[in-house]
Every structure is written in structure tokens, then in C-alpha cells.
Amino acid sequence: MNLYFRPKLLQSRLTSVFRSATTVSEVVQNEQVDIDDTENSLAREAEIEKKRNISRLSAAHYNVINGRRPYKEPMALPHLTVKYNRKMYGKYGAASGVNPNICWPSKLDIEEKQEYEAVAYPFTIKEMMTMVAEKREQERLKTQQRDNEIAAKFAKLGQWKKELKEKIAKKEAEVEAAKLKKERLIEEVRRHFGFTLDPRDERFQEMLAKREKEQKKREKQARLEAREKLMIAKLQQKKVEGVSE
Amino acid sequence: MTSILIKALKSIYISVPSQNAKFATSAICSNTLSITNKEWKYPPTFTKPREVWIENLDTIEEKKLGLFELHPTVYGATPRIDIIHRNVIWQRKYRWVSWAHTKTRAEVRGGGRKPWPQKGLGKARHGSIRSPLFRGGGVIHGPRAGNTHFFMLPFHLRLYGLTSTLSAKLAQDDLHVVKDLDIPSDNSEYLAELILSRNWGPSVLIVDDTDYAPRNITVATGNLPHVNLMPVYGLNVYSMLKHDTLILTQSAAEKIEDRILQLLHSDTRKQQAKFKLDQV
Amino acid sequence: MGSRQITEKALTMLRSLPRVSLGNIRDNPGYKKNPKRGRGQHGGDKHGAGNKGSGQRQNYMRLGYETGNNPFYLRMPHEHYYKGHHLRRQYPPFSLHELQLIIDKDRLDISKPIDIASIVKSGMYNFTPDEKHFGINLTDVGADCFAAKINIEVQWASEQVIAAIEKMGGVITTAYYDPHSLYLLRDPKKFFESGQSIPRRMIPPPDAIEYYTSAKSRGYLADPEEISKDRLRLAQKYGYELHVLEDDPNYEMLCERKDPRQIFYGLEPGWVINLKDQCILKPKDSELQRFFAS
Numbered sequence: 001m002n003l004y005f006r007p008k009l010l011q012s013r014l015t016s017v018f019r020s021a022t023t024v025s026e027v028v029q030n031e032q033v034d035i036d037d038t039e040n041s042l043a044r045e046a047e048i049e050k051k052r053n054i055s056r057l058s059a060a061h062y063n064v065i066n067g068r069r070p071y072k073e074p075m076a077l078p079h080l081t082v083k084y085n086r087k088m089y090g091k092y093g094a095a096s097g098v099n100p101n102i103c104w105p106s107k108l109d110i111e112e113k114q115e116y117e118a119v120a121y122p123f124t125i126k127e128m129m130t131m132v133a134e135k136r137e138q139e140r141l142k143t144q145q146r147d148n149e150i151a152a153k154f155a156k157l158g159q160w161k162k163e164l165k166e167k168i169a170k171k172e173a174e175v176e177a178a179k180l181k182k183e184r185l186i187e188e189v190r191r192h193f194g195f196t197l198d199p200r201d202e203r204f205q206e207m208l209a210k211r212e213k214e215q216k217k218r219e220k221q222a223r224l225e226a227r228e229k230l231m232i233a234k235l236q237q238k239k240v241e242g243v244s245e
Numbered sequence: 246m247t248s249i250l251i252k253a254l255k256s257i258y259i260s261v262p263s264q265n266a267k268f269a270t271s272a273i274c275s276n277t278l279s280i281t282n283k284e285w286k287y288p289p290t291f292t293k294p295r296e297v298w299i300e301n302l303d304t305i306e307e308k309k310l311g312l313f314e315l316h317p318t319v320y321g322a323t324p325r326i327d328i329i330h331r332n333v334i335w336q337r338k339y340r341w342v343s344w345a346h347t348k349t350r351a352e353v354r355g356g357g358r359k360p361w362p363q364k365g366l367g368k369a370r371h372g373s374i375r376s377p378l379f380r381g382g383g384v385i386h387g388p389r390a391g392n393t394h395f396f397m398l399p400f401h402l403r404l405y406g407l408t409s410t411l412s413a414k415l416a417q418d419d420l421h422v423v424k425d426l427d428i429p430s431d432n433s434e435y436l437a438e439l440i441l442s443r444n445w446g447p448s449v450l451i452v453d454d455t456d457y458a459p460r461n462i463t464v465a466t467g468n469l470p471h472v473n474l475m476p477v478y479g480l481n482v483y484s485m486l487k488h489d490t491l492i493l494t495q496s497a498a499e500k501i502e503d504r505i506l507q508l509l510h511s512d513t514r515k516q517q518a519k520f521k522l523d524q525v
Numbered sequence: 526m527g528s529r530q531i532t533e534k535a536l537t538m539l540r541s542l543p544r545v546s547l548g549n550i551r552d553n554p555g556y557k558k559n560p561k562r563g564r565g566q567h568g569g570d571k572h573g574a575g576n577k578g579s580g581q582r583q584n585y586m587r588l589g590y591e592t593g594n595n596p597f598y599l600r601m602p603h604e605h606y607y608k609g610h611h612l613r614r615q616y617p618p619f620s621l622h623e624l625q626l627i628i629d630k631d632r633l634d635i636s637k638p639i640d641i642a643s644i645v646k647s648g649m650y651n652f653t654p655d656e657k658h659f660g661i662n663l664t665d666v667g668a669d670c671f672a673a674k675i676n677i678e679v680q681w682a683s684e685q686v687i688a689a690i691e692k693m694g695g696v697i698t699t700a701y702y703d704p705h706s707l708y709l710l711r712d713p714k715k716f717f718e719s720g721q722s723i724p725r726r727m728i729p730p731p732d733a734i735e736y737y738t739s740a741k742s743r744g745y746l747a748d749p750e751e752i753s754k755d756r757l758r759l760a761q762k763y764g765y766e767l768h769v770l771e772d773d774p775n776y777e778m779l780c781e782r783k784d785p786r787q788i789f790y791g792l793e794p795g796w797v798i799n800l801k802d803q804c805i806l807k808p809k810d811s812e813l814q815r816f817f818a819s
Contacts, residue, residue, distance in 0.1 A: 125728055
């Protein structure tokens with residue numbers, strides 16, 4: 001109806017302050033007046049409806065608090081993205097008005113993912129297991145080889161020690177022999193001179209050199225003779241062998 | 246019909262049992278008040294719960310419709326005035342942007358030229374007439390416009406602020422629990438008379454559990470600037486202190502209690518983490 | 526907060542004091558520091574900045590600078606033993622002792638299989654995947670007093686830990702999760718609210734494959750027969766009676782394991798979970814199904 005009728009309660013004896021609440025309704029009304037009243041009263045009612053929202057929040061926040069999506073229409077660029085719409089679906093369900101199709105990856109997405117995985121995870125589990133087994137086998141072989149080598153070398157260790165000792169002994173012996181020879185010559189020369197002469201003196205050195213030469217000559221002779229003897233012995237052996245054949 | 250009954254009962258001062266009884270009580274008869282036996286999720290240990298009357302807003306005269314129990318951890322906590330103060334300061338400051346602005350020596354008009362030669366005059370040496378040493382010169386560390394004072398008070402301080410204020414309000418008889426917010430008329434004078442007759446402080450904060458209030462009370466409070474409606478999630482220390490009296494609906498009181506107790510007994514690492522702006 | 530008597534006393538005091546309002550509250554003494562500059566003999570003069578130098582002139586050297594000589598933070602040359610340390614996988618530890626604690630305090634439901642998501646939800650453990658954290662390392666602290674029969678899935682466990690759990694009749698598995706899956710497990714609610722379909726879990730990298738395919742570490746890719754053999758070996762080594770799982774009433778729960786491509790228990794890759802509508806959406810498209818089953 002055109003009129004707005006307020007029920008009167010027993011307790012409220014106070015008269016209504018507002019113009020449009022007319023309980024004096026039986027008066028003859030002008031059509032125009034009715035329309036004005038209606039418009040006014042409708043507007044007032046609309047205002048009161050707005051005021052009944054006592055949250056003092058923005059429209060978007062009011063929606064969020066009451067479990068609805070904040071914006072029905074897209075207001076900014078991010079609202080058009082797939083990520084945002086997926087989130088709207090995730091948070092508000094079917095009431096968000098989003099088609100759940102977008103929650104799954106598209107063909108392009110799938111291809112891209114597969115390409116990425118082909119590069120990031122190039123080997124299958126079996127391949128990786130064989131690779132690891134090979135690697136372990138290689139390591140094992142390597143250590144085994146090394147062990148064998150070392151075992152072989154250990155076996156020869158005793159002999160090497162002996163050889164080394166002999167070599168050192170021989171060197172020492174040579175050095176000793178040379179020293180002794182030198183000492184003998186010096187003694188001979190000293191005996192020859194008769195008096196105590198400094199070994200580093202000139203005459204001593206001359207004598208020493210002469211004696212050394214003579215010694216060398218004698219040694220050479222001895223070697224030659226020894227060789228000749230050997231040769232003769234060999235020839236004789238050959239002769240004997242030739243005769244026997 | 247019912248109004249006559251109410252009138253008759255009023256003289257005997259017996260309440261009418263509530264029409265939408267939410268709680269299962271052991272015995273409801275018209276002669277007794279509806280006392281609820283509450284099922285606690287986090288039962289109060291070693292402390293007795295606080296009891297409040299459930300009042301009505303239907304009549305100007307006060308009617309007690311029942312007794313209601315409130316959890317002591319929320320409504321009987323130590324009233325930490327210092328925490329309340331910190332909450333108030335935080336609420337005032339975090340939104341505040343200071344627009345005070347002074348000009349530095351570079352911004353003050355003039356002062357590009359050396360006012361007088363370095364030597365010979367017997368005057369102090371200066372490079373510009375707008376240096377801070379000069380009258381009319383720039384300010385050194387003065388305020389710069391658009392200075393924000395945003396900071397977040399630690400989560401538990403905010404929580405204890407709420408419990409302290411609620412406890413203080415209850416202790417000082419400034420907290421009233423009302424069954425619901427249905428008033429008979431949308432007249433502001435009705436509300437004003439009600440507040441006056443019941444000795445509620447001039448300013449009243451009415452907390453409802455939803456953010457869509459009933460029609461009559463919205464219209465009535467719309468004309469009274471000192472009487473304000475608020476949803477449960479808008480409850481804050483500053484508003485509670487600003488208004489002398491706090492009126493909670495029964496469901497609002499329950500919701501506040503449940504929420505605060507749940508937060509006190511749960512893992513609040515996320516709330517205690519550093520506040521990040523623009524988190525979507 | 527305060528003790529009961531103090532609280533009651535304070536609230537009783539408030540009843541006889543003026544109404545607590547914005548005009549009669551204050552903070553504890555010492556909460557405000559005067560930002561003003563000191564003046565006079567004690568706070569003024571050089572204002573604590575000393576004489577001349579970078580201190581007074583506010584022209585400080587950079588941190589670590591040692592006035593020209595080779596500074597401490599540059600003296601150390603590269604050491605080859607820590608090469609690539611920032612790229613290595615880390616497994617933040619979580620001890621058996623702590624696990625027992627949260628089970629005793631009812632923060633963990635042992636009637637269901639336990640994985641990293643449940644342990645993080647209990648509140649006693651947290652990790653950050655972007656700091657190269659790849660999951661839980663269950664340590665043997667408290668192995669001798671561990672007393673719970675559980676089906677647990679961690680990312681790293683030593684022999685003692687495995688023995689301690691199997692001694693109680695439980696089941697332990699070590700499984701690999703790539704960083705993206707770990708983000709999902711750390712906060713499943715946030716992931717479901719983002720409205721994406723559950724992705725597949727990735728296979729371990731080559732340097733981790735040995736651990737996760739060996740029965741000795743109860744890897745999720747290992748041969749079950751080898752695992753049962755190793756169970757016997759451990760029982761003999763640590764000296765306890767091996768529990769026969771088949772006779773256990775909780776056999777099904779104890780044997781529940783995730784597929785190598787599965788992230789959440791009971792949910793397959795490709796599903797879309799909606800918490801608001803409390804429903805699961807499964808893809809019908811054959812190509813999508815093929816992709817998620819691969």
C-alpha cells in the first residue's frame with residue numbers, strides 16, 4: 001500500500017517525531033501526497049538499511065568478514081589474473097562464482113612443467129641407482145687394486161732393505177779404502193822425509209804426487225797381468241774344449 | 246494480550262521466561278529466573294566465574310531475565326592499567342600521520358650567496374643567510390611531513406588490554422549483559438530515558454554479535470551521538486574507555502569469551518610474528 | 526597474570542575508585558625517555574661525542590675496517606673443505622625425546638600415521654625450506670626412554686633411531702620431499718586456500734638416491750624384503766624381540782605409506798581440495814590424469 005502503518009504498542013505513549021509515520025490514515029489523500037510520502041519513506045527506509053550495517057568497514061572488508069568475496073567486479077589488474085581467481089575459489093568456494101577449471105594447469109603449463117622436469121630431473125630412479133652402484137663398484141675396484149699393489153710391494157720390502165744396506169756399506173767401504181790409501185801414502189812420505197814436515201808443504205805434496213803416480217802404475221800393471229792371466233786361462237780352456245770335441 | 250500479562254506480572258516483579266531459550270536448563274518455570282548451567286570448553290580452575298544479570302531493553306524499567314556466568318580469565322583478570330594505557334596509546338598512534346613540516350636550509354627561500362667575505366670584516370664567517378644559525382634560517386632536525394607512527398603492539402599485550410578493560414568495566418559495574426537488542430520503538434527519547442533511569446553513564450557502547458543491527462535500535466542510536474553500536478569484532482580498549490557503560494548482548498559476551506580463551510590456549514606464533522604490511 | 530588474591534584485591538579496589546577512563550590511566554614509570562638534547566654541565570657541552578675525530582664529526586669508518594691493515598673478516602682465505610656449504614641439504618634435528626614429549630602431552634595423534642605436517646602442526650618443530658632445509662632429522666637423544674608405537678615418516682634417521690622405534694613395534698620410513706612439497710606440508714591450509722591442484726612430489730636428486738633406496742635407512746624407495754631382513758638384523762644387533770607386524774591390531778595403520786608421488790596422506794596429486802565447500806574435485810580430462818599419474 002502507499003501508506004506506511006506503524007503498530008502502536010501499549011508502552012509507547014510518545015508520539016512519533018517523523019512526518020511520514022502517519023497513523024491518522026483515514027484522511028483523504030491526494031495522490032501526489034501519497035507518492036511523495038512513499039518516495040520519502042522508501043528513501044528513509046533505504047537509508048536505515050544502510051545504517052543497520054554497524055561495522056564501519058569498507059564494502060570489500062565487510063564482504064570478507066561475512067565470508068563473501070571482497071569484490072564482485074574486477075577493480076584492478078590483479079583481479080583478472082588466474083592466481084587471484086584460484087585464490088577466490090580456494091577461500092570462498094562455489095559462492096565466489098569462479099569456474100573451478102582454472103585450478104588445474106593448462107596444456108601450456110603442463111608442457112612447460114614437463115620440459116623443466118626433463119632438464120632438472122634427467123635421470124629416472126633406476127638409472128640413478130645403476131649409476132650409484134657403478135660408482136661404488138669403481139671405488140671398490142680402485143681400492144682393491146691399490147691394496148694389491150701395496151701387498152706386492154710389501155713382499156719385496158725385505159729385499160729392498162737389504163740392497164739399500166749393501167749399497168750404503170759399499171759406499172762407506174770405498175770411502176774408507178780411499179782414506180786409508182791416502183793415510184798410507186802420507187805415512188810413507190813422512191817416513192821418507194824423516195822429520196816432521198807439514199803435509200801441506202810443497203815438498204810433501206811433490207813427494208805425495210810422485211808416490212801416487214808410482215802406486216797407480218803398479219796397480220795398472222797388476223790389473224794388466226790379471227787380465228792377461230784370465231785371457232790365458234780362457235784360451236787354455238778353449239783349447240781343452242776344442243781338443244775334447 | 247501479552248502486554249496485559251506483562252503489566253500484571255510487572256506488579257509482582259516476576260520475569261517472563263525468554264521466548265527463544267537457547268540453553269538447556271534444568272527447570273524453567275514462570276516463577277524462577279533462567280539460570281544457565283554453562284558447558285565450559287576451558288573450565289575456570291581455582292577461580293569462581295563472574296555472575297551477571299541478563300537484563301532487558303524492552304521496557305524502560307529494569308527487568309532481570311536471568312543469571313549468566315562469565316569466565317574469570319576474560320572478565321575477572323587483573324586490571325593492568327599500564328597495559329590499558331599502552332593499548333590506548335597504540336590505538337591513537339598507529340594510524341596517525343603527522344603533517345607537521347619545516348623547511349631545511351636548502352628549502353628556505355634565498356641563501357645561495359655568501360653574505361659577506363670570509364675575512365676582513367671582523368664578522369663571523371658564514372656561507373648563507375639561511376643556515377640554522379640565522380634568524381629565519383632552516384630547521385635542522387625538524388618534523389618532515391607525512392611522518393608515520395605505525396607500530397604493532399605485541400599480540401598478547403593487545404589481548405590482555407581487552408581482558409583488563411572488560412574486567413575493570415565489570416568490577417566498576419559498568420558492564421551489563423542484555424538478552425538482545427530489540428526495542429519497542431525507534432524513538433531516541435525512549436533510549437535516552439532508559440539510560441537515564443537505569444543510571445547507566447551518559448555514554449553507552451552497545452556491542453552486538455553481528456554487524457547487521459536490528460532496525461529500531463539503529464534508528465534510535467543514530468540520533469544519539471553518545472550511544473554507539475558496535476559489532477563484536479570491533480571491540481577495542483579505546484572505545485570501551487571512551488564510553489562510560491558497556492552493554493553486551495548475551496551472544497556477544499559469549500563470543501568475546503570464546504575467542505579470547507581460544508587465542509589464549511592456542512599456538513599464536515603467527516600472531517606473534519613480525520607484522521608484514523600488504524600481506525595478501 | 527597476578528595471583529588470585531591480588532586480582533581479587535585489585536578488582537575490589539577498583540569498585541571504590543573513580544571510573545577507569547581515558548583521563549586517569551598511565552603507564553609504569555620509566556616508559557618514556559626524554560628526546561631532548563642535554564643542556565648544561567652534565568648532559569650538554571660535547572653531548573657524549575668526545576673531541577674531534579670521526580666520533581664528534583659523525584664520519585665513521587665502515588664496520589670491520591681496521592685503519593688500513595688487512596681486516597679480520599678478510600684475513601681468512603678460502604678453505605676447500607667448506608666449498609659448496611651453502612648449497613648442501615640441511616635436515617634440522619628433532620629428537621626422539623621431544624617426540625615422546627609431544628605424544629605424552631596429546632599434541633600428536635598416534636592413532637594415525639605421523640609425518641612432517643603433523644609434527645609442525647603440533648607446534649614443537651619448524652623449518653624453513655628456503656634455507657635449504659629438506660625435512661626432519663630424527664636424532665637419537667632420548668632413544669633409550671622412547672616408549673610409543675607409531676608409524677612415522679621423517680627425512681633422515683640414523684640406525685639407533687630406527688632401532689628405538691622398531692623396538693616399540695612401530696614403523697619408520699625415510700622419504701624425500703622437494704622444497705615445493707615441503708612448503709605445502711608446512712602449511713596445508715594456506716595451500717588449499719590458494720585453490721591450486723595438488724602437485725606431484727619430485728624424485729630425489731642423484732646424491733640422495735642411495736640413502737632413499739637403501740633398506741638400511743628404511744628408504745621409501747627400498748625393497749620391502751630387504752627392509753624386513755634389516756629389521757631382523759637390527760633386532761639382533763640391539764638385542765630386542767622383533768615385533769610381528771601382521772599380528773598387530775593396528776596393522777593397516779602401521780603399514781600405511783605414501784606413494785612416491787604423493788604429498789599428503791589420503792590425497793592424490795591432481796585433486797583440488799576446497800575447505801569452504803568441504804569437497805574434493807578430481808580431474809576428468811585424460812591428459813591431466815596422465816600428467817598427474819606420471
